[in-house]
Amino acid sequence: MADPPVTISEHEVESLLQYSELTTRLEKALGKFSRGEVVQPVRTTVPLQKHNGFLGLMPTYIEHDGVLCTKLVCFYKREDGSTLPSTRATVVLLDPEYGSVKAVMDGEVITGMRTAAVSAISAKLLMRPEAEVLAILGTGKQALSHYNVFTEMFSFKEVRVWSRTKDRAEKFMHSVTGPVTPCVSVEEAVKGADVIVTVTRCTEPVLFGQWVKPGAHVAAVGACRPNWRELDDVLMKEAVVYTDSRQGATTESGDVILSGAEVFAELGDVINGTKPAHREKTTVFKSLGMGVEDAVSAELVFDQWKAKNSQP
Numbered sequence: 496m497a498d499p500p501v502t503i504s505e506h507e508v509e510s511l512l513q514y515s516e517l518t519t520r521l522e523k524a525l526g527k528f529s530r531g532e533v534v535q536p537v538r539t540t541v542p543l544q545k546h547n548g549f550l551g552l553m554p555t556y557i558e559h560d561g562v563l564c565t566k567l568v569c570f571y572k573r574e575d576g577s578t579l580p581s582t583r584a585t586v587v588l589l590d591p592e593y594g595s596v597k598a599v600m601d602g603e604v605i606t607g608m609r610t611a612a613v614s615a616i617s618a619k620l621l622m623r624p625e626a627e628v629l630a631i632l633g634t635g636k637q638a639l640s641h642y643n644v645f646t647e648m649f650s651f652k653e654v655r656v657w658s659r660t661k662d663r664a665e666k667f668m669h670s671v672t673g674p675v676t677p678c679v680s681v682e683e684a685v686k687g688a689d690v691i692v693t694v695t696r697c698t699e700p701v702l703f704g705q706w707v708k709p710g711a712h713v714a715a716v717g718a719c720r721p722n723w724r725e726l727d728d729v730l731m732k733e734a735v736v737y738t739d740s741r742q743g744a745t746t747e748s749g750d751v752i753l754s755g756a757e758v759f760a761e762l763g764d765v766i767n768g769t770k771p772a773h774r775e776k777t778t779v780f781k782s783l784g785m786g787v788e789d790a791v792s793a794e795l796v797f798d799q800w801k802a803k804n805s806q807p
């Protein structure tokens with residue numbers, strides 16, 4: 496008889512996950528994914544038309560590691576000023592042999608941290624070594640997790656943040672401990688920036704190639720629907736485009752599909768050494784988010800939870 500599933504709250508997940516171990520596991524998982532060692536269909540999305548959103552189903556099986564997992568994530572195109580969350584997620588970890596549920600855990604922190612950690616891996620692989628200026632477009636949940644991991648992993652001389660209102664950019668600045676320059680326009684934020692993170696909910700391009708410094712690295716995290724955009728055609732066509740999943744990007748990314756840009760490689764290909772990292776060129780990492788990222792994060796949370804809760 497299987498043990499009943501454990502429930503792990505948002506607060507507990509937060510106390511159990513650290514970027515250092517998470518990033519190591521995610522890097523290995525991206526490599527495995529691109530070597531074909533992970534069963535992970537492209538996310539199934541169910542439209543929630545009445546609420547202007549989608550339910551995404553993200554099942555994943557890593558046979559070699561005995562990890563079976565699925566995330567249920569609802570994401571919405573919220574009206575400006577809405578106080579409702581734009582993403583809500585739950586992660587379910589299963590026993591692949593018995594099919595029983597081992598753990599049900601909050602997916603908010605996992606989604607925030609694993610997405611930011613994968614963007615940081617993209618920057619580690621693709622930004623110029625002398626990178627000094629980071630620009631973050633957007634000031635929501637992902638902006639905060641990206642700020643946290645980028646400032647933990649790298650030593651930028653300046654971090655700039657842009658939001659559509661000055662108030663929001665200033666509020667973000669006051670919510671973090673390190674120095675931040677709030678910017679009133681995207682152009683001001685990205686001018687001369689070496690690394691640009693786009694974490695907005697916008698559905699039309701907000702970042703234009705004409706403003707991007709040649710050789711900069713862009714981690715594009717929002718716009719995860721085939722008709723949503725964050726980046727313009729000029730940037731998509733000038734840059735060398737990397738993704739988490741080629742199949743995911745060519746199915747779900749408006750920036751890739753509508754610009755007609757070619758996907759050069761998956762991050763896992765670079766990690767596996769089968770495709771080069773073009774640090775000297777302008778690069779875009781188009782992130783869609785993958786079930787395998789949630790699976791290894793949930794397994795890490797569960798391992799830590801068991802260690803903490805085991806009898807002495």
Ligand SMILES: NC(=O)C1=CN([C@@H]2O[C@H](COP(=O)(O)OP(=O)(O)OC[C@H]3O[C@@H](n4cnc5c(N)ncnc54)[C@H](O)[C@@H]3O)[C@@H](O)[C@H]2O)C=CC1
Pocket residue numbers: 570580581582606610633634635636637638658659663694695696697698701715716717718719782783784785
């Ligand atoms: N690639 C991935 O793995 C993941 C992607 N996402 C996506 O990342 C984006 C950000 O997510 P969260 O930070 O959780 O959302 P959030 O709602 O906490 O923050 C969104 C930010 O975008 C800004 N924004 C909204 N509409 C805008 C517009 N038209 N133009 C410019 N800025 C606008 C908001 O003011 C806010 O600063 C969303 O599009 C979400 O779907 C979320 C989770 C994972």
Ligand SMILES: O=C(O)C1=NCCCC1
Pocket residue numbers: 568570582606719783784785
């Ligand atoms: O991977 C995820 O989780 C998400 N990706 C895009 C939309 C929101 C959630």
